[in-house]
Amino acid sequence: MTKSATTAVGIDIGGTGIKGALVDLADGSLLTDRIKVPTPKGAEPDDVLGAVREVLATLEVTDSDVPLGVAFPAIVKNGRTLSAANVADTWIGFEAESFFEDGLGRDIHFANDADVAGVAEMRYGAARGKNGLVLLTTLGTGIGTAMIYNGVLIPNSELGHLHRPGHKKDFEHFAAYSAMERESLDWEEWAARLQPYYSHLEFLFSPDLFVVGGGVSKHADKFLPLLDLQTEIVPAVHRNNAGIIGAAALALASEQKGVHDDTTEDLAGTASS
Structure with missing residues (x-):
């Protein structure tokens, strides 16, 4: 059960920075300051995990009852990263979702960064x-x-x-x-x-x-x-925050519906029933 029906954390992992915030998904606004730390040099999995932990600790949102979405610059299929853009080649063919879940001790929703930016614009931005x-x-x-x-x-x-x-x-x-x-x-x-x-x-x-x-x-x-x-x-409307907002939105969709990024469910929350 989530802390709030419309609250989730979004983490956006990029080649130069890792950003995160708590998001109110009623309107796509940030409920906290946007926290950003540099992406570790080389962007190896263990180092990136450590930076994500730092963001979550700074946000003071470590409660596993709050859904968590993570956006990543790679092709993501069934929780596995099949490519690597501005991160280590170690991520290619890597069980990334399981790695983060084990490392953070909680369930997450893991998806491609451009995909979650699209969801943010569909739900709250230029494509609404x-x-x-x-x-x-x-x-x-x-x-x-x-x-x-x-x-x-x-x-x-x-x-x-x-x-x-x-x-x-x-x-x-x-x-x-x-x-x-x-x-x-x-x-x-x-x-x-x-x-x-x-x-x-x-x-x-x-x-x-x-x-x-x-x-x-x-x-x-x-x-x-x-x-x-x-x-x-x-x-687009949500430039620097799109990854955070979209990741949080998909995390809540997954929490509520059991949705995964490789399904044809209404991830944007806009399709007619």
Whole structure:
């Protein structure tokens, strides 16, 4: 039984920082300050576990009755991490969910970081109340994606790794925000790279809405108007907090319904019954 019907903890593990907070899932607001610690150098499992423990201790929310969700930068299937983005290769093929549950002495809900950001935007942000297919993209070091159809999360879409026709490297290498920084592109030059990516997604999936997240989304007015698309495209609302909020939301869904990230349950809490 949970401490509150609408309260859960979200932990967002990234390549540079590990963030967490207690979340009121009635409206997606944070009930505590957002706690952040650096991701340990090398990001090996034991070191990351220690940093997560530090976040939970600082939050003073160690009660196992409060649902806990953890977002992680990897493909996650049945609690196992099948890839590693900006963390140690040790995580590839690793039983991560069981590792955290054993290390923390409690049940958790464990999911891909872009997927939980998508859930946060569906429940409390730019995609709230939107039916059909929503594609969230996070533009940063890479390109993370989340697909949600009528409130149902389709996990581990990894659409940043779509191959560019006639090129060896994928769209992520070509069009992520890191490419803009690496090659000193201006907004117009970067938008010219984003254009074929979003046009390709549009052709493949005919989405009803694009939501663009990542820290750069706070500058959405500088590049989104430069894109020529048939699909509505809007900036995300919950930029730095999306992983925390989404992880907490999925933790509560799992607690209440026995939901796991590889099912077709209504993880976003929006589908009609």
